[in-house]
Structure formats: structure tokens, C-alpha cells
Amino acid sequence: MSLPSVRPPSTTQPEDAAPLPAYDGRVPFPRGGTAPEHSGNARLSLTITALIVFLPFLALGLACWLLWGSLIHPADVVLAAVLYTVTGLGVTVGFHRGLTHGSYRPVRPLRIALATAGSMSFQGDVIGWVAIHRRHHAFTDRPGDPHSPYRYGTSVRGQLRGLVDAHVGWLFRNEPTSATRYAPDLVADRDIRAVSRAFPALCVLTLALPFAVGGLIGGTWTSALTALLWAGLVRIALLHHVTWSVNSLCHVIGGRPFRTRRHDRATNLWPLALISFGESWHNLHHADPTSARHGVDRGQLDPSAAVIRLFEHLGWVTDVRWPAPDRIAARRT
Incomplete structure (x- = not known):
């Protein structure tokens, strides 16, 4: 059974927003205003964020050391590639193009499955992720954007500081994004609320799966632990940094063949296209946010769009917003 035809709210600045x-x-x-106080809950949140950000990164260093010994x-x-693909597409097809921008209408089981897969990427609960991304589109590269590399200006020092902030620093600022304001459709969705509440359990599952499968295949504790390291922590670290690179590098480096709103500097960065599942065709995305395909020019790989096309052929999604040639032409610089 298909979901009701409900599109997400506009990602432009809300009418009741305070003047910028x-x-x-x-x-x-x-x-x-003033810097928010760091309450006990805020400190706990920052501690958890630090673990999520730095533990996989430390695991990457450990993995490199172990690789030197051929472990x-x-x-x-294989496990790392499979889980990277499943969780990555959960983010790009599910969290981003589906739930954030309404690029298509999925059947209910697929909607739940994609939200679950995206939650296993360790990038935050689904409702919070969508709210932050919609806020990013409402205030792209201007005050109000939660992760713009232009936060500290365009001087060399400011740009370098901004890149670090847009990549990972923004995660440590106590600047909550209101889900009721930016994602009211998801707050009202019983299925998505359930997936959001299950986020901690899904984080455990995304690590337990490679540990269990690795142990079953290899038959030893060592094989279970190496699978946990490579297909668990290292896979999470890689997907984190690819996603964060879209926030940071894809607003500074690359081409801008399409017009975007004032101050919006989103770029196309081809080296990240395959490992980001097409998300690094970021300039087109900001020029036409609801488009189901981001890589619209010849030779631009967009695996996420290919998956959406497959779902459409299977009858699992409808009302797909494929880019129309006239819309694309109208947005070219």
C-alpha cells in the first residue's frame, strides 16, 4: 500500500523566521545572542558525539597498523562493501532524496527499510538528520546554515577554519535544530518515529552484524574481531567522512554549472561521485533540490538515481521527480 501523497515542507526560509x-x-x-549553557544533558550529548566521530577514526588508524601485518x-x-552500500544508500536514497526532499513516493515497507538502513550509518536518528539537512537548504552558506564552510569568512584562514567546521566541527556546537519546525511531517509519521527511537539499537546492530557474520565465516574470535574492525568501525568512518565531505568540500572545490540561490556555493566534485553514490553532484542538487537524479550530464555517475529507477520499475516507488530537460536548461549558468 502506498503512503498518502505528502510532500516535505519547503526548505526555503520560513515566513516566521527572525530577520537575518x-x-x-x-x-x-x-x-x-549568547552562547548556550552546557547543561549535563548537553555535555552527555557532546561526549556521545565525540565517541561516534572519533572512535571509527581511531579504528581506521588501528586497521592500517593491522593491515601492515596482513590481518x-x-x-x-566483502562485508564492508555490502554494509557500506546498504547503509550509504539508506542515507542517500532514503534519508536524503526520499525523506528530506520528497523526490519520490515509496511504498510503506520500502520507506521503513530505507530509514532503518540509513540509521545504521551512525549519522544520527532519521528525524534529526532530515531536520538539519532541510535547515541547511533553507540557509545555505549564510547565517543559519548549520554547516557552511563560509562561517568564518572567505579569507584564507577563515576558509580553512570553515572547512574543518563544515566537515566535523559543527557536530560539537550546542545548536539544536527544531524537528517540529523543519520536519513536522516526520514527527507526525508513526513509522518514522519508531525508527528514530530505535537509533541506539540500530547502532548496536550495525556493529553486531559484521562481528557475528565474520565469526560464523571464519569460525574464530579473531575473524569476528577483524570483521568488526573493517566492516564495522572502518566502514562507518569512511562513510562518515564521505558524507561530511559533501558538506565541506562540495561547497568550496569543484564546478558550478548551474545557478543556485544567492550565497549558495554548492559545487560538483566528480572524484567523490561513486563513493558518495552520486551525492557529490551537489551543485545540481542545490539548483533543483527535489530532483531524483543529481548527476544529469553525460558521464556523471549517480548510483542513487539508478537504485531509484530500479525501485520505480519494481513498482516500489511512484511519482519520481526525474529532471526535466527544460528545467535543467533553465538553471544552467
């Missing part, structure tokens, strides 16, 4: 300070696109973002097995590589 004057901004010319070059200076650091104005500081508004890696074919099963580890």
Missing part, C-alpha cells in the same frame, strides 16, 4: 543580520557573502557569520581477510572486504 546583513550578510554580504564574505564576512564571518554574525554571532547572535585482513576477503570476507572482511
Whole structure:
């Protein structure tokens, strides 16, 4: 059974939003109000964020050290590739193009499955992820954007600081994004609320699966632990940094063949296309956010769009918003 025809709210600035300070696109973002107090809950949240961010990164260093001693097995590589693909597409096809932008209408089981797969990427609960991304589109590269590399201006020092902030630093600021304001459709969705509540359990599952499968294939504790390392922690670290690179590098480096809103500097960065499942064709995405395909020019690989096309052929999604040639032509610079 298909879901009702409900599109997500607009990602433009809400009418009731407070007026933004004057901004010319070059200076650091104005500081508004006072810095929030770090309550006990905020400190706990920052601690958990630090573990999520840095533990996989430390695992990557450990994995490189272990690789020097050849402690890696074919099963580890296969498991890592499979889980990277499943969880990555859960983010790109499910969280992003589906739930955030309404690029298609999925049947209910697929909607739940994609939300679950995306949650296993360790990138936060589905409702929070969508709310933050819609806020990013509402205020792209201007005050209000949660992760713009232009936060500290366009000087060399400011740009370098901004890149670090857009990549990972923003995760450590106590700047909550209201889910009721930016994702009211998901807050009202019983299925998505259930997936959101299950996020901690899904984080355990995404690590338990490679550990269990690796142990079953290899038959030893060592094989279980190497699978946990490579197909669990290292896979999570890689997907984290690919996703964060779209936030950071894909607003600074690359081409801009399509017009976007004022101050929006989203770019197309081809080296990330395959491992980001097409998300690095970011300039087109910001020019036409609801498009189900981001890589619209010849030779631009977009695996996420291919998966959506497959789902459409299977009858699992309808009302797909494929890019129309006239819309694409109208947005070219």
C-alpha cells in the first residue's frame, strides 16, 4: 500500500523566521545572542558525539597498523562493501532524496527499510538528520546554515577554519535544530518515529552484524574481531567522512554549472561521485533540490538515481521527480 501523497515542507526560509543580520557573502557569520549553557544533558550529548566521530577514526588508524601485518581477510572486504552500500544508500536514497526532499513516493515497507538502513550509518536518528539537512537548504552558506564552510569568512584562514567546521566541527556546537519546525511531517509519521527511537539499537546492530557474520565465516574470535574492525568501525568512518565531505568540500572545490540561490556555493566534485553514490553532484542538487537524479550530464555517475529507477520499475516507488530537460536548461549558468 502506498503512503498518502505528502510532500516535505519547503526548505526555503520560513515566513516566521527572525530577520537575518546583513550578510554580504564574505564576512564571518554574525554571532547572535549568547552562547548556550552546557547543561549535563548537553555535555552527555557532546561526549556521545565525540565517541561516534572519533572512535571509527581511531579504528581506521588501528586497521592500517593491522593491515601492515596482513590481518585482513576477503570476507572482511566483502562485508564492508555490502554494509557500506546498504547503509550509504539508506542515507542517500532514503534519508536524503526520499525523506528530506520528497523526490519520490515509496511504498510503506520500502520507506521503513530505507530509514532503518540509513540509521545504521551512525549519522544520527532519521528525524534529526532530515531536520538539519532541510535547515541547511533553507540557509545555505549564510547565517543559519548549520554547516557552511563560509562561517568564518572567505579569507584564507577563515576558509580553512570553515572547512574543518563544515566537515566535523559543527557536530560539537550546542545548536539544536527544531524537528517540529523543519520536519513536522516526520514527527507526525508513526513509522518514522519508531525508527528514530530505535537509533541506539540500530547502532548496536550495525556493529553486531559484521562481528557475528565474520565469526560464523571464519569460525574464530579473531575473524569476528577483524570483521568488526573493517566492516564495522572502518566502514562507518569512511562513510562518515564521505558524507561530511559533501558538506565541506562540495561547497568550496569543484564546478558550478548551474545557478543556485544567492550565497549558495554548492559545487560538483566528480572524484567523490561513486563513493558518495552520486551525492557529490551537489551543485545540481542545490539548483533543483527535489530532483531524483543529481548527476544529469553525460558521464556523471549517480548510483542513487539508478537504485531509484530500479525501485520505480519494481513498482516500489511512484511519482519520481526525474529532471526535466527544460528545467535543467533553465538553471544552467
